[in-house]
Amino acid sequence: MQKQKYNLFKEVFDTYKEYDGTIVADHIQKLRELDEFLPPMQSFFIVTNTSKQIYEFVSKNFEHTLGLSVEKMTTEGIKYWFSHFDPESLPVFLSMLEDLMNFTMTKVEKKDRHKLSYTWNIRVKNSKDEYVNIVEHQTPIYFDGEGKPIIGITHCSLIDEKNKRPIIASIKILNDKNEYETLFYKNYSQLLLSAAVTSREQDIIRLISLNNSSKEIAAKLSISIHTVHTHRKNILNKLNLKTSSELVTYFLNNQLY
Template sequence: MESNNNVIYDTWNRYSDFYTRSTIALPEVNLDQFLPSFLSSGNFYYVVDFCDKKIKYVDPGIADVLGLDPATATVDDILGRIHPEDVNYVAQTESASVRFMLDQMNKESIKSYYKTSYCLRFKLADGSYELFHNESVYLSKDDSGRIAQVLHIHTNVNHITSVNNYIPSLVDTKGTKKVWPVNVNRDSENHALNLQFSKREMEIIKLIALGNKSEEIADTLFISLHTVHSHRKNIIRKSGVKTSSELISLCVREGLI
């Protein structure tokens, strides 16, 4: 469970400029403004503070659904109930959603009326797995515009379908924008890969993961820009991905970084 959880934590930690680093008070939230835009009021919901990755509020319904004590349930407990085969998909979806928002909007535009939506399987209190629809909205930001608290609502949809279409989306809950599809590459997520990068290539991959540009990597490693470009081409060829974001997701998933 710990290793599976780390896949998702690594995804969140990679976007430290998107999530808050400071503790702020959870504002009073009128849930009525959100509920009409949700699939349903959900089987259970909770609020996560991204400063410390701790739950600030959890719905008592989590006891009946997942068998967790609402008084002591943690983020790790909830992540640990995700089906092992869905962990990578959840991590990739979280990453893709953040990348979309950072690419398409500025921080001032990312308010509580943007909702990430996707399906995943949870382990129920009786030990079986069923399909849930997850919807997440941002409740608050810190003074720097970083996301602080996020509301997650999980609805059991197994009575409708037990087959996940693996098509996440980002929705404007105020109805002023359309639904945006979030691109997640699942082609190789369930296949064991034999990624063999050289020591220098791994150094470059880790610097890419930290957000360094090619020029910065060259300066850090005391090599030429041409050499960096050559290494990056080889890294992309070996990994079979197309972008740096896909490369980092792949390396996190394979436990390389």
């Protein structure tokens, strides 16, 4: 699985050599870190051009993962891809995208938008007419004159789960320690306990789940170890959890990666 994923990342940089060694590579390195801890998933990359409503690149693993056509993705674009979305979820998904762009354009300075990473999930019908859950991590790589992201590299992962999941979206930003900090998080399908968890606590949960010590978390988020310990205690109390394994389950179920 690790070899497969490494080759998948390499396929992107073989196509877009100009992004190797840039902040785009930093974002993708964060995905590699997640690979070590998340359950095995089938993944593929797409490059979305929202201004032209097309996909400029679709990795070879797309057909293997979903059984859908790479050729139709690149020729028919977003119309083809959206035709496989769960129709009940599509209006919520489109509203979610609008929220993410509104937040980006009003809450994030233009100079910092290349540091952003967007995460969301959607149900997609594969070639067997089965709905599967896809989690997408998108990194913006090109902006219009107003600083609006219009082209993004998206890493898509098929989660081995058939049940319908709530649509959850987040925006994270790379800090000066090359660690993500959550700026925006919303569950669009139902009110979960996560509504009571702050953005900082979500970052703590993610880093604990990725096997970081309190000292490492403090360094990555530029806070004191005492503050980390306080957050850990508050998180467990808020979520009524007792063990780290329960916290990891919460991390996965609430898509805090």
